[in-house]
Amino acid sequence: MNCTPTVANDAVRIVFLGGLGEIGRNCMAIEANGRIVVIDAGLMFPEPNMYGIDLILPDFTWLRERADRVDAIVLTHGHEDHTGALRYLTRDVKAPIYGSPLTIGFARHRLEEAKLAGKLTFIEVEDGARRKIGPFEIEFIPVTHSVPSAHALALHTPAGVVVHSGDFKLDLTPIDGRRTDVARLAALGDEGVALLMGDSTNAEEPGFTASEATVGGALRRLFLERPNKRIVVACFASHIHRVQQIINVANEQGRKVVLLGRSMETNVKLARKLNLLHVETATFEDSANIDRYEPGQICVICTGSQGEPLSALAKLSRGDGRFLAVGGQDTIILSSHPIPGNEWSVGRVIDDLHRSGAEVIHSGVEQVHASGHARQGELRTLLQLVRPRSFVPIHGEYRHMIHHAELAVEMGVLENRVWVCEDGDVLELTEAGVRRAGTVPAGFHYIDGTTGDLDEAPLEDRRMLAEHGVVLITAGVDKASGRLEERARVTARGWFEGEHEEQLMTVVAEAVNAALLEALDGGERDAANLTKVVQRTAGRLIGQKFRRQPVIMPAVVVL
Numbered sequence: 432m433n434c435t436p437t438v439a440n441d442a443v444r445i446v447f448l449g450g451l452g453e454i455g456r457n458c459m460a461i462e463a464n465g466r467i468v469v470i471d472a473g474l475m476f477p478e479p480n481m482y483g484i485d486l487i488l489p490d491f492t493w494l495r496e497r498a499d500r501v502d503a504i505v506l507t508h509g510h511e512d513h514t515g516a517l518r519y520l521t522r523d524v525k526a527p528i529y530g531s532p533l534t535i536g537f538a539r540h541r542l543e544e545a546k547l548a549g550k551l552t553f554i555e556v557e558d559g560a561r562r563k564i565g566p567f568e569i570e571f572i573p574v575t576h577s578v579p580s581a582h583a584l585a586l587h588t589p590a591g592v593v594v595h596s597g598d599f600k601l602d603l604t605p606i607d608g609r610r611t612d613v614a615r616l617a618a619l620g621d622e623g624v625a626l627l628m629g630d631s632t633n634a635e636e637p638g639f640t641a642s643e644a645t646v647g648g649a650l651r652r653l654f655l656e657r658p659n660k661r662i663v664v665a666c667f668a669s670h671i672h673r674v675q676q677i678i679n680v681a682n683e684q685g686r687k688v689v690l691l692g693r694s695m696e697t698n699v700k701l702a703r704k705l706n707l708l709h710v711e712t713a714t715f716e717d718s719a720n721i722d723r724y725e726p727g728q729i730c731v732i733c734t735g736s737q738g739e740p741l742s743a744l745a746k747l748s749r750g751d752g753r754f755l756a757v758g759g760q761d762t763i764i765l766s767s768h769p770i771p772g773n774e775w776s777v778g779r780v781i782d783d784l785h786r787s788g789a790e791v792i793h794s795g796v797e798q799v800h801a802s803g804h805a806r807q808g809e810l811r812t813l814l815q816l817v818r819p820r821s822f823v824p825i826h827g828e829y830r831h832m833i834h835h836a837e838l839a840v841e842m843g844v845l846e847n848r849v850w851v852c853e854d855g856d857v858l859e860l861t862e863a864g865v866r867r868a869g870t871v872p873a874g875f876h877y878i879d880g881t882t883g884d885l886d887e888a889p890l891e892d893r894r895m896l897a898e899h900g901v902v903l904i905t906a907g908v909d910k911a912s913g914r915l916e917e918r919a920r921v922t923a924r925g926w927f928e929g930e931h932e933e934q935l936m937t938v939v940a941e942a943v944n945a946a947l948l949e950a951l952d953g954g955e956r957d958a959a960n961l962t963k964v965v966q967r968t969a970g971r972l973i974g975q976k977f978r979r980q981p982v983i984m985p986a987v988v989v990l
């Protein structure tokens with residue numbers, strides 16, 4: 432159902448466009464007095480069975496239809512699941528983009544690559560800033576996360592204060608000393624918060640997420656135990672604090688640091704410029720010079736911790752590294768945890784690295800990674816600090832949001848004020864409270880890097896092609912005589928070989944010929960109708976006899 436009810440005068444409408452029901456493509460819109468602010472515009476990476484799909488975006492239809500009413504796009508932090516869809520959204524919605532200097536730096540760089548940045552306005556905001564943006568005053572509250580300079584947001588709206596947690600954890604020993612501003616969150620709680628929307632990623636996990644600082648300790652020990660090995664560490668290029676810790680450990684051992692992967696190089700450059708990464712230029716060495724050093728004198732930091740096939744690590748695992756061939760002299764550390772859906776690609780990279788003779792260490796065997804998301808203890812703490820009248824779990828798969836909703840009830844939010852929403856749901860907030868207010872389009876929007884935007888249909892065909900293959904059937908009919916001039920020829924691709932294929936071709940061809948002759952006898956001469964006969968006959972037979980549903984491509988030529 433897709434309806435847009437009337438809105439009360441002082442009502443604030445919250446439209447969830449992505450990220451509620453999946454980890455990725457985070458996007459929501461908040462509307463008051465006819466003006467709209469967008470919070471985040473992220474992408475999601477496809478599952479392995481989404482053949483040929485490179486990205487999944489939110490459906491921006493609702494925003495596109497209201498582009499002239501959008502006053503701003505506010506970014507909570509620089510991760511791709513919050514900023515990666517900007518290049519698509521800003522085709523139609525050209526509102527100024529707000530965020531911390533690093534968040535803006537990452538976003539601007541991606542938009543520059545797409546040659547879109549020139550037409551856009553970027554506005555950097557400092558920690559703790561309170562800005563009038565569209566119909567709201569918005570505060571940017573520092574939070575700790577797996578990228579520096581992340582923010583929670585407090586939106587002062589006509590219907591009360593709305594707090595958006597952003598992606599966060601409560602790390603009391605962050606690498607840059609910039610802690611989550613719990614004092615401000617508590618003060619907001621004292622003033623009264625109408626609605627809290629909170630990060631649900633780790634809502635199933637009890638306890639507290641380990642501090643990022645613990646990873647440095649684990650890395651130091653692993654480095655010390657391997658003084659003569661070349662060490663390659665893969666992590667997210669945006670995880671500047673992880674990179675800082677790897678560099679610190681390498682420095683302590685007098686290792687030169689080699690950066691591999693374009694995004695690693697650009698992000699390190701930007702973070703140094705913003706004074707968020709502290710490292711002497713002399714620490715770095717060019718990858719072309721890697722062979723001038725003993726293995727124990729080198730530490731490589733590279734992209735590809737999610738098994739991305741074109742990344743630096745995947746290339747190393749396949750022996751495609753330009754200046755570096757990994758082998759028995761190398762220890763590879765995957766300082767990461769696979770995002771759901773990436774387990775298979777990560778596993779393959781790990782296998783290939785083992786095959787090369789290298790030692791591989793990942794988060795399953797050592798504490799070489801710490802999550803950037805709050806666990807139950809931290810989520811409870813946030814609920815206790817903010818004490819919201821209403822609560823919506825966001826940023827999670829459905830089960831994560833249900834667990835987060837349960838936590839909110841345990842922490843004292845009334846059960847009828849906890850709203851488990853999904854993509855496309857709309858809530859209306861007034862001084863009286865929250866109510867549901869219809870739905871808007873919010874399906875997956877698929878992007879295929881080679882052909883552009885896609886809807887569901889070709890994806891379904893691709894799945895059938897991949898799982899069941901394709902069967903081509905051709906035949907020729909003489910129109911005047913109604914004779915079957917060219918008897919049916921059957922070719923299959925992608926599901927049978929040898930004997931089976933022969934059998935298939937013979938059986939299908941016989942059945943199709945019989946069906947065609949019968950239709951011709953009945954006076955049928957129309958090519959489209961004869962093609963349908965072939966389709967139906969072959970489809971039924973293959974389904975019954977072989978329990979398969981290949982894509983069948985019949986062509987009957989009538990001359």
Ligand SMILES: [Zn+2]
Nearest residue numbers: 508510576598
């Ligand atoms: Zn994030």
Ligand SMILES: [Zn+2]
Nearest residue numbers: 510512513598
């Ligand atoms: Zn996120």
